[in-house]
Amino acid sequence: MTPDELLPLILDSVGEGVFTVDDEWRITSFNRAAELLTGMSRDQALGMRCHDVFKADICQDRCALRHTLDTGEALQDVRVTLLDQDMEEVPVSVSTAVLRSADGQVLGGVEILRDISDLESLRRELEGRHVFQDIVGASPPMRELFRILPDVARSDVPVLVTGPSGSGKEMVARALHRLSERSDGPFVRINCGALPDSLLESELFGYRRGAFTDARRDFPGRFVTAHRGTLFLDEIGDTSPAFQVKLLRALEDGEIHPLGATAPVRVDVRVLAATHRDLDGMVEQGTFRQDLLYRLRVVELGLPALSERPEDLPLLADHLLARIAARRNRDPKALSPAALDALSAHSFPGNVRELENLLERAMVLCRGPVIDLADLPPLTPRTSTARQLVPAPRDAAAEELRRALDDNRWNRARTAEALGISRSTLWRRMRAHGLLE
Numbered sequence: 001m002t003p004d005e006l007l008p009l010i011l012d013s014v015g016e017g018v019f020t021v022d023d024e025w026r027i028t029s030f031n032r033a034a035e036l037l038t039g040m041s042r043d044q045a046l047g048m049r050c051h052d053v054f055k056a057d058i059c060q061d062r063c064a065l066r067h068t069l070d071t072g073e074a075l076q077d078v079r080v081t082l083l084d085q086d087m088e089e090v091p092v093s094v095s096t097a098v099l100r101s102a103d104g105q106v107l108g109g110v111e112i113l114r115d116i117s118d119l120e121s122l123r124r125e126l127e128g129r130h131v132f133q134d135i136v137g138a139s140p141p142m143r144e145l146f147r148i149l150p151d152v153a154r155s156d157v158p159v160l161v162t163g164p165s166g167s168g169k170e171m172v173a174r175a176l177h178r179l180s181e182r183s184d185g186p187f188v189r190i191n192c193g194a195l196p197d198s199l200l201e202s203e204l205f206g207y208r209r210g211a212f213t214d215a216r217r218d219f220p221g222r223f224v225t226a227h228r229g230t231l232f233l234d235e236i237g238d239t240s241p242a243f244q245v246k247l248l249r250a251l252e253d254g255e256i257h258p259l260g261a262t263a264p265v266r267v268d269v270r271v272l273a274a275t276h277r278d279l280d281g282m283v284e285q286g287t288f289r290q291d292l293l294y295r296l297r298v299v300e301l302g303l304p305a306l307s308e309r310p311e312d313l314p315l316l317a318d319h320l321l322a323r324i325a326a327r328r329n330r331d332p333k334a335l336s337p338a339a340l341d342a343l344s345a346h347s348f349p350g351n352v353r354e355l356e357n358l359l360e361r362a363m364v365l366c367r368g369p370v371i372d373l374a375d376l377p378p379l380t381p382r383t384s385t386a387r388q389l390v391p392a393p394r395d396a397a398a399e400e401l402r403r404a405l406d407d408n409r410w411n412r413a414r415t416a417e418a419l420g421i422s423r424s425t426l427w428r429r430m431r432a433h434g435l436l437e
Contacts, residue, residue, distance in 0.1 A: 007029075008029070008031075011029065011031035011032075012031050012032040012033075014031060014033060015033060015114075016033055016112050016113060016114045017031065017033040017034035017036075017037045017038075017092075017112065017113035017114075017115075018030075018031045018033065018034060018110065018111070018112050018113075019031070019034050019045070019050065019053075019110070019111055019113075020099060020108055020109065020110045020111075021050050021065065021108045021109050021111075022107065022108040023106065023107070023108055024049075025049045025050055025051070026047055026048065026049055026050075027045050027046055027047065027048055027049075027050055027053065028046070028108065029046075030042045030045040030046060033113075034113065037082070037084065037090060037092065037113060037115060038053055038054060038082070038084055039084045040053055050065070050111075051063075054082045054083075055082060055083040056080045056081065056082040056083075056092075058078075058080055058329060062329055064078045064080070064094050064096050064111070065096045065109045065111050067096075068096040068097060068098055068109055069098060069106070069108075069109050072098055074095070074096060074097045074098070075094070075095060075096045076095045077093045077094070077095060078093065078094045078095070078096075078329065079091070079092075079093060079094075079116075079326055079329065080092050080093070080094045080113075080329075081326075081327070082113075090115065090117060091115075091116050091117055092113045092114060092115055092116060093113070093114040093116050094111060094112070094113055094114075095111070095112045095114075096109060096110070096111050096112075097109065097110050130315050131315075131319065132146040132149065132175070133149070133171075133174075133175035133178060133179065134171060134174075134175070135168060135171050135172065135175060136312065136315050136316050136319045137309060137312040137315065137316075138311060138312060138315060139304075139309035139311050139312050141302075141303075141304050141308075141309060142304075142309060142312060145172070145301065145303075148301075149172075149175060149176070149179065149301075150179050152176065152299050152301065153175070153176045153177075153178075153179035153180045154179065154180060154181065155299070156180065156181065156182070156270055157298040157299055158251075158270070158271045158272070158273070158295060158296050158297070158298045158299075159173075159176060159272050159273075159298065159299045159300070159301060160236075160272075160273050160274070160275070160279075160293075160296050160297040160299070160300045160301070161173055161272065161273070161274040161275075161300075161301050161302075161303065162274070162275060162276070162279075162300060162301070162302045162303070163274075163276065163302055163303030163304065163305070163351075164276050164303075164305045164351055165276045165350070165351065165353070166350045166351035166352055166353030166354055167276075167303040167304070167305060167306070167351040167352055167353075168303055168351075168352050169234070169274040169276075169303060170189065170232070170234060170274065172274075172301055172303065173187075173189075173230075173232045173234075173272045173274060174187060174232075176230070176272060177229070177230040177232075177270075177272075180230065180270065182228065182229050182230055182270055185226075185227075185228040185229025185230065186225060186226055186227075186228075186229035186230070187226075187229060187230050187232065188222050188225050188226035188229065188230070188231050188232065189232040189234060190203060190204065190222050190231075190232070190233060190234065191234045191235055192233055192234060192235050192236050192238055192239050193234075193235035193237075193238030193239075194235075197239075197240055197242060197243045200239070200243060201243060201246060201259070202219070202221070202259055203221065203222055204221055204222050204223055204247075204250075204256075205221045205223060205246075205250070205256045205257060205258050205259065206218070206219050206220045206221025206223070206224060206256070206258040206259070206261075206265075207219050207221070207258050207259035207260050207261075208258055208259065208260035208261050209260075210260060211258075211259040211260025212259070212260075215259075215260065219258075220258075221256065221258060223250065223256045223265075223267045223269055224256070224265060224267060226267075226269045227267055227268055227269060228268050228269075229269065229270070230269070230270045230271075230272060231269045231270070231271050231272070232272045232273075232274070233247075233271060233272070233273040233274070233296075234273075234274050235274065235275060235276070236273040236274065236275050236296065237275035237276070237277030237279055237282060237288065238275075238277070241286075241287065241288070241289060244288065244289045244292045245289070247292065248289060248291060248292045248295060250267075251271060251292075251295050251296075252295070254266060254267065254268070255267060271296065273296045279293050279297075280293075305348070305351055306348040306351045306352055306354075306355065307347050307348055310344060313340075313343060313344055313355070314335075314340060314344075316352060316355060317335055317340070317343065317355065317359060318334075318335075320352075320355065320356050320359050321333055321334070321335070321359055321363070321371075324356070324359060324360050324363050325363070328363070330363070331369070333362075333363060333366055333368075333369055333370065333371050334369065334370050334371065335370070335371050336370050336371065336372045336373065338372060338373045339362075339371050339372055339373050339375070339376055342373055342376060342379050343355070343358070343376070343379070345379070345381035346379040346381060347381070358376060358377065359371075361376075361377065362375040362376055398434075398435065401430065401435060402435060404418060404419055405430075405435065412426055412430075
């Protein structure tokens with residue numbers, strides 16, 4: 001066997017993904033482990049440009065292999081996130097080197113990729129009970145969410161995730177999918193509030209070629225794309241009653257009617273929905289169908305506002321700073337006491353999403369290892385929420401909640417209104433303090 005025949009066998013025996021490129025960035029070799037990482041066969045990959053195959057987070061402006069070919073410097077264990085064929089994120093460790101001929105001429109480059117998914121999972125486990133499926137929290141409502149999430153995920157029933165904008169509803173939906181029996185299937189998300197009825201209907205249910213003027217090909221729709229997986233209907237409260245009728249029929253029948261089709265299509269999909277709106281109030285106003293709400297809310301998981309769980313802010317900040325640093329391939333930064341105090345006094349109307357944006361901005365502006373007050377935008381504390389920002393002792397909080405219930409004769413709707421919180425938040429607090437009747 002010649003060396004040229006032996007080389008592919010050697011590369012396929014290596015546990016890490018290995019590929020090589022020529023001076024035009026076209027892939028010239030691609031081993032079996034690289035196929036498994038990307039979901040793309042060797043025959044498909046050969047001749048393609050590497051960024052079209054790997055779709056890594058550093059491809060555009062921080063390509064490790066380009067750095068090596070430009071400078072001659074080999075890199076070791078660069079942490080990268082790539083997307084496989086199912087558009088799922090895969091954390092990998094990358095090492096690069098220049099390929100040279102016997103006379104020193106540069107022929108291209110080689111990159112070695114090691115799947116570190118197991119290491120990342122272990123790291124998250126070692127962070128303790130405060131992090132679960134990338135959801136962070138140590139407050140009573142978050143611990144309760146962590147407790148019931150695996151059981152809800154395995155039940156395969158529809159789930160409605162509620163909470164204010166930016167509180168992390170999509171993260172809960174993705175956790176439900178990853179923990180479910182459908183985890184090997186697709187997770188398909190659609191923002192129902194971003195599309196008018198006509199487009200939303202075609203996006204979800206699909207259409208046949210010729211169904212309308214621009215329908216030049218068949219489009220399966222998101223229900224079919226999510227077959228044997230999970231369909232996440234984000235901002236379901238922003239849909240019209242007319243569309244809700246069609247959605248309810250699809251959920252009840254387990255089949256969809258693509259526009260222009262002559263027969264329905266059976267689908268096997270678990271539906272998760274999320275909203276920041278008060279759907280019960282919308283039902284009373286006639287803007288949301290009660291039968292659809294019952295269908296979607298077999299189980300409801302409520303997320304509190306960040307201002308309602310202030311003890312989680314330091315944990316969230318550390319977690320988000322580490323995630324931002326990994327995404328940007330930079331060293332993590334810490335918050336100074338003054339910066340943490342300022343963040344803790346902020347009301348965060350944008351919730352966790354706002355916190356992440358503030359920290360990402362601070363990472364850009366901060367030149368040292370510690371983010372200080374000067375690296376943050378002006379934050380104005382709201383005195384009306386100051387009492388919430390310092391968590392009361394567990395017994396004192398329970399006593400305060402009991403007094404509020406007594407004052408309102410244990411009417412939950414009036415108690416929630418008096419406290420300025422939602423009924424689901426009140427229920428979570430009552431459960432956490434053992435006050436449920």
